[in-house]
Amino acid sequence: MDFSPMEDVGGFGYYNPLQGPWVGAGDCEMSDERDGENQQDSGNQAPLRRGRKNRVSSDERRAIQQRRVNLMHEEEKGPQQDFAAYEVRESFFLDQLLAVTERLFRQCLRMRAPILLELVVPPIFVCITIILWSLWGTDHFSATNFVDYNQLQSVISTNYYVTYSCSRTPGGVPGLPVCDPVRLVDCEGDESTLPVKGLCVYSWVGVPELLGSFLNGFTGRVAQVPSLDGIIFFQWLARKHSTTSAAEIGGLPNTRFSAILASGMLYFVGDLQVLGGLTAELARTSGYFHYVNGGSYATMAEANVQAKTNQFNWGIVHIRRFDVDALDAIIYLNNTAVPDFDEIVADAYPGGYQFNRAEMYAISGYLTLQKLISEYYINQLFPNLGLRTTAYIASQPFVDYHQSPLLMYTRDIMPLIFVLAFLFSVASRTRAIVLEKEMRIHEAMLIMGVKDSVLYTTWFVRFIAVDFTVCLFITVLLKCTYVTQSDPFIIFLVFFLFTLTNIPLAGLIAAFFSRARLAALLSPIIYFVMTLPTVAAPKTNAALTTIFALLSPSALATILQQILAAEATRGFSAKSMQSSLYEPKTIVVFCIMIADFFLYCLIMFYLDAVMPKDWGTTKHPLFFILDPIRWLRGKKGGNCEAGGPDGRAVDGIFENDGVKEDGAVRLLGLRKVYRRGGKQFVAVNNLYWSLCEGEISVLLGHNGAGKTTTLNMMTGMVKPDGGDCYVYGFSVRHQLSRVRQEIGFCPQHNILWPELTCREHLEFFAQIKGLKGAELEEAVQRMLNETDLQEKVDFPASRLSGGQKRKLSVAVAFVGRSRLVFLDEPTAGMDVGARRYTWELLKRMSSSHTVLLTTHYMDEADLLGHRIGILSNGSLQCSGSSLFLKSRLG
Structure with a gap:
């Protein structure tokens, strides 16, 4: 007898990978002699062997190929089985929402540190501003009359x-x-x-x-x-x-210093005869005028052309009328030489005399030129008068007023502190969302039938509860300290709306990451960059500020600048929302912030659907167009989408060919190809197979054979490159959410939360499957008894051993009473006694469930499998009942 080499697959058994070309599938028939054979002690099993007598002859190979052609013709006819007879328990949105919300609430109670930080960090930043306010104090000014x-x-x-x-x-x-x-x-x-x-x-x-x-x-x-x-x-x-002022480069608003730096040549426009007399008089009375005289011109265009040839220009004096009836003159100066014309009325004027306002007209030379032109005009009308005047400037009297230096001098920077107060919240939420993806908990819950909308809604509920408390506390702090005149409801509304936008913003940022640590490092930077446009350039024109408001941190900074400016005077009220003192108007920025919330939600949902991810299927970038078209064409319930040529081994051993039309689950050419180092690696090669109702089907293979990849494609965790899988007539490709209502799932890793107890895990997964009341309690108690976890019922998962965690994961898969249960190496990490205990559980459960189990233990497959499929290098090598495989392979 000539035997092929054996491969060690770990555990307690061996199997032969049956090398050869790809071809295959199996059936849903069960051998009557299987139960007797399975009573053998799996520890004494001999390795699977294949002799020459079992090799496929050329005639058999041609027969297999002919059956494969017949199979492909049958598959094109589409699904024929009607599965309406099966009772499906459908959980409603509200049931799942309450279950997930209750789970989150329990976790929050037991993980106090993250919640406390989210509650405490923003008020700490606000307290920093209060400390600054108390250190700077409030200045009191008495009524003053300046003219003496x-x-x-x-x-x-x-x-x-x-x-x-x-x-x-x-x-x-x-x-x-x-x-x-x-x-x-x-x-x-x-x-x-x-x-x-x-x-x-x-x-x-x-x-x-x-x-x-x-x-x-x-x-x-x-x-x-x-x-x-x-x-x-x-x-x-x-x-x-100093050759350049901060105002010229946009660093600061117009100031006294920018006014004195706005110097250079002075040009005159008008009647040349009048200008000749004026410039002659200025040259006679001034020793420096000839250094700045840029000449006289008949038109403004000529003066502007000349001004462009000089680097430094003081201004242009345009004498439009000069006669006995009137003097009409315009003095044009650099825009940095006078107060900012964008602020006709100072929104933050507290009272009294304030710098960088009227005195800029004196420092820039505007009043000097005005005085000299007026003197010359009067002397021309009255030549014998010889008028020489001395002009003075003084402030109007003012009444008592209070001034907060914090609001007067830092109101453009203060909003940055408030925006940064929520940086930790955004970063921690981004990390939490990415961590669920990284640990595959998010996708595992989807596989178990939880709706995406439920998960999104519970995140919103959890974050809104925290944000409402934080915003209320911040409003009270500000109202009790230095923002006393403004409407507290508006302050609360602004902060609360901003925190609402932060929720989808965190989800949006999380869509770009698959590692929680990297997300925690980069999300604060992204958030900070979104703050810079308004804070770094507070005097940006209204149009740009409106555009920057599409970044919610910049929108908050803009509104807070306006509120703090108003607080320096009479306070901010509902009427101030539409005040023309603020550009852009506060109501405009507020509405844009509302739009930000919906825009961020839309982008978050879209990116979550189309962005590539390690686990979970992605949609086509144009899915919002293609899905309705597919639905209109009836493609969702249409013909089967078979994959390419059958990928099983041509010389493999198979008990009956073909994918049974009455199979509960039918795999039609599932294929997955990975690329590593520029090379393609076929993980699963056009797999055709079927699972039958009420049976345990086993995929046996060594590590890397393709078992888990197959399971991941069947559950939608990985998108297949070809083929499809039908679960009770529903397509995994096109009806994934419907398919997942049928599935109970136990992955290789434990989908457990360290803070929750065994009972809480089982109650949660039973509730999301629609179980309630006595039915829920009975299901939980049964699974606790079946998995021997009665004594650990109130133990948190973090205190369970590795084997006990696997038992709990198996219980989670069955507690919802799903018709189809996937178990990915469920006994990994269990001792021998626990494994045998679990085997008995699975045998009892198989009567009411269709079970697909993956393993690399030969004894486990032999004992449990009604049908066994052996995978190697992504290809189905042999398939059939345990008795059939033993009879053919020895």
Whole structure:
């Protein structure tokens, strides 16, 4: 006798992989002699052998090929069996929702740390702002009248500041004395863009101090409008020591410093005769005017063309009318030289005199030019008058007011703290969602019949409960501290709506990850980047801010900026939502945030359906178009989709050919190909097989033979590359959710939650299958007794041994009373006694269930299997009853 080599497959037995080409299938008939044969002690079984007498002859091979052709013709006719006679228990959405919600609630009670962190972290960030507010305090200002005519003579003019400067060389800066060689002077700086050279300041004064004294000299009290030479002098001094302001690069809003830096050439437009007299008068009264005179032009277009040729420009004076009846002049300055015109009315004006507002008209030279043009006009009308005026600027009187420095100076940055308060929540939720996918718990629950909508809804319920509490607490904290004037309901509504958008945002981010650790690392970065547009550039125009509001963190930052600005004055109310003081209007950003919620949900559902994943099937990117078309064409219940040529071994041993039409489960050419290192690896090669009602079918094979891959394709955990599987007439490819209502599942890994007890696991999986009341209790008690877990009924899964966990996983598969049960190596990790106990359980259960079991133990397959299929390298090598295989293989 010539025997082929044996392969060790682990466990207690061996089997022969039967090498050869692919072909095959099996039937649903059971040998009457099987029970007697199975009484043999599996430990004494001899290895499967194949002699020459059992090899397939050429005639038999041709017969097999002919039967295969006949089989393909039969499969094209479609499913003929009507399975309506089987009673199917269908669980309703509400039943599953209550079951999953109860499970989540129990887990939350036993895993307090993550929940406490979600509850505590956001208020901690808010407390940081409260600490800053308490440290900065609140300033109180009494009523003040700035105008005091008795002090006009003591007002400091710009000529006073100029006395602290000098020229390093004679004639370097006209009008300035040569620097005293005995005194230390500061002549550092870039003079390449200045028309004069050698501008210095005495060191004991210092350039920053001298420039600051001039810029900060306008404090609301009476101040003299600077002379033309004084303005030009400080423009040179500022440009020498800093060529670019933060306002010019968009870093800060327009300020006093940006106003003094808006310097350069001054152009005149209008009647050339009038302009000739005006410029001559300015040149006569100013020693520096000729340095900044850019010329006179008849039209604005000519002046603009000339202005584009110079790097530094101060402005354009357009004299539109100059006669005895009227003076009409327009002074054009750089946009950084005057207050921001986008803010006509200051939304955060608390009262009193505030910097970087009216004084910018004096510092930029606007008032100086206005004064000089008016003087010249009057003197032209009254030549003998010889008018020379001294103009002053002062603030209007104001009443008592309070000012919070925190709101005044950090209202553009404060929203960042509030947005970052929820960073931990988004990151932890993203990690939790990805962790369920990584541990395959999510997909396992889907296989057991839980609806996707139920899982999504329970996540929303769980997160909303936490967020509602957090937002309520934050609102109380703010109302009791520094946001006292604004409507608390609006504050709560804004925060709560934002947290709602964070739920689908976490799911959206989770769709891109399959590893929880990586998701936990990168999700905070993604969230932070979504915050930057509004916080980094708070003065962005309204159109861009509206677009940025599509990122919910930026939308929250925008609304909080507006609320804090209003809090500095009269507070934010419902009317403020539509106030034109805010651009864009608050109501617009609020509505966009509502739209964000639905948009994120839509994207989350879509990505979850189409993104590639390690476990679970993905849909076509255009499934929302193709699925309705398929439904309209009736393809969902249409013909069988058989795979390619039968992939079983041509010279294998098979008890009857063909896939039985009355099989409870029919595998039609299932195929799965993986790619590793650029090479293709066939995990399952066109598998044709069937399972019969009330029987235990066994897939036997070594590790890597394709057993688990086959099971994963049958349950929808892995999408097949070819073929289909029909469960009671329903297609796994096209009716997966319906198929899963029939399935009880025990995967290789344990789908157990460490915090839940044995009873809670069984109650949960029974409830999602639709069991209630006495029926539920009876099913739970029965499975506890059948698996010998009565003494561990209230033990959490984390305290069970490995074998006890496998018993519980087997009990989970059967407790829902599903017609079809898949067991992927259920006895792995059990000791010998537990394995035999489980075998007896499976034999008892087979009378009321159709069972598919995978194993690499020969004795287990021999004892349990009504039909056994042996897989090797993804191919079905032989199939039949235990007695048949023994009779043919020895």
